Amino acid sequence: MSGVIDIRGVEYSYPDGRKVLNGVDLAIAAGERVAILGPNGGGKTTLALHLNGILQPHAGTITVSGVPVAEEHYREVRRMVGLVFQDTNDQLFMPTVREDVAFGPMNLGLTDEALDQRVDAALEVVSGAEFADRPPHHLSGGERRRAALATVLSMEPEVLVLDEPTSGLDLAARRELILTLADLPMTQLVITHDLPLALELCPRSVIMNGGRLVADVTTGDLLEDLDLLAENRLELPYGFDRSTDHPGL
């Protein structure tokens, strides 16, 4: 059961009445890695914010590891679901990285040695010992992204939800992040526009468009379905589509 996500008929509208989620059904097995793709404004981030109760659905239900995402279970759900936000400056708000990594476990009531062990273990996963005592605004983009990941790993989550994890990273930092994520055993939902990333990390991809799931396929199949990609404003990097001639190839 641990790490299983079950989303049924979830609907959500912004206060101005615009409907962002229009009946989303999605079941994800324990340990599965799923890419969530689709155009801007398709509802991907909104769905992510539902997974640990930051937003509450206006209809439908969500359970994580069998626990309903509802106010009485927020504490438990927020321990189980680690959300890594797109902008690392939103994620890292404490004076030093170490204090930020400790923030979650401290909210769970950990102190002293147990806390230190959690923090060190999380920093170790992201190779973050060398920047642990630095303030977040003195880190490079890649270091900040790894630090942001450590802040949720220290809660020992069963599910990781990553919103655009590779945006703004240089290629080497992107590579390091992918290798780190590929080694993590928990269920992962990766919101991204980076199709090669989806292919490398996630055997399964779902596409969200207009607040609905419009496709749920293997990532390999998706990348061959150029029509489906085009319908959802997705595009293979130039030169990757071998079905047409490219002057440079």
Place this chain on the structure above:
Amino acid sequence: MGAGHSHALYVHEHSVVHRMAPQAKLVAALGMVVSIAITPREAVWAFGFYAAVIAGLTGVSRIRPGFLAVRLLAVAPFVLFALFIPFIATGETTEVLGITVSVDGLWGTWNILAKALLGASVSILLTATTEIPDIIRGLSILRVPALFISITTFMIRYLELIADELGRMRVAMTARGYDPRWISQARPIASSAGALFVRSYERGERVHAAMLARGFTGEMPMPSTEAIDRSQCAGVLMLVVLFAGTAIVALVAT
């Protein structure tokens, strides 16, 4: 600013003062500033004594006098104002360099000058020897209300970010030919201030969401307190007693 350090006020050194527990330094600094503030202005000897002790501390902290002097420029606006007092104040007058000035005003100037410079020197020494995260930790160990500490923490964390954002907006304006010369051209500045406020507000909401996502329930978790060792207690006590004692003697004597 060194890559590993959090703010421009900090001077990286390995002195006794740098190693002191932040809560001890906070108590000492507060004690010193209060003593300076309550010392009567006529007790010139007391201010000389404070200055000597502060100079000694600066030496022990291995802070260059030049650094202290440059940072002291921050009090310049107050000092400039103080320079006008002898010309404005009334009462008994005297002649200085052939100019008639008020005696009471001269004392007023001296009072502001001495207290502002000495008080500011103490805070400059504190921030030059203590990194900001440590100052915040020290405040929380001293049981400063959690709300105050949270506000300070966030202010320090995001001030730089907001300044960056403002810088980027200015670059974006300049890049499109904005070069204000007249007050009528100030409109874009006003609207960018508004935009900055909205952006900061929205950032606040996103940060709050990120905090909730990690189990925040409305109260900042506090690090467990560590005991400070006795030799530091003694050092702090000595400094505070020295300053407070001087202030009291000065109060009684004048």
